[in-house]
Amino acid sequence: MTNEHLNDAEIQQYALQKIDCDIYITEHIRHCANCQVKAQQYALLFEGINQQEKPVFDFNLADLVIAQLPETQHKVSYGNAFFYFIICIAIFSGCTIFYFLGTNLLRLFSGITPILSYLLITTVTGLLVFLCIDMYRKYLTKMKTLKYY
Numbered sequence: 359m360t361n362e363h364l365n366d367a368e369i370q371q372y373a374l375q376k377i378d379c380d381i382y383i384t385e386h387i388r389h390c391a392n393c394q395v396k397a398q399q400y401a402l403l404f405e406g407i408n409q410q411e412k413p414v415f416d417f418n419l420a421d422l423v424i425a426q427l428p429e430t431q432h433k434v435s436y437g438n439a440f441f442y443f444i445i446c447i448a449i450f451s452g453c454t455i456f457y458f459l460g461t462n463l464l465r466l467f468s469g470i471t472p473i474l475s476y477l478l479i480t481t482v483t484g485l486l487v488f489l490c491i492d493m494y495r496k497y498l499t500k501m502k503t504l505k506y507y
């Protein structure tokens with residue numbers, strides 16, 4: 359047994375759940391009169407709170423609140439437009455690069471050994487797949503958390 363008294367949270371835990379609380383709390387309260395009195399006071403307080411009649415409205419609160427809410431306005435989603443804009447920019451950039459550097463790019467890839475180009479393609483493809491899967495998983499997680507609100 360320590361010489362320090364229990365704090366309010368521990369005494370409240372004891373008053374609410376005598377069976378489930380830690381052994382050192384029950385041991386301390388068993389031997390300490392001061393904390394015993396506090397625990398009894400908290401138990402009395404909680405009992406009084408539990409005996410209070412729960413407030414009940416005599417009208418349907420949900421209907422009243424819903425009646426006062428403004429009608430939902432359909433928001434114009436710019437998410438898809440932005441996505442298509444990014445894709446258009448990427449395609450335009452790719453076409454521009456191939457138009458101006460096409461022959462040089464082909465010479466660049468023909469200059470390196472095939473095994474190196476296969477490794478490069480495999481790595482880039484694997485990385486792209488991994489990033490897409492990760493992005494999709496994050497999207498699903500965010501959508502799942504949004505549904506709770």
Ligand SMILES: [Zn+2]
Nearest residue numbers: 363364390393
């Ligand atoms: Zn004590």
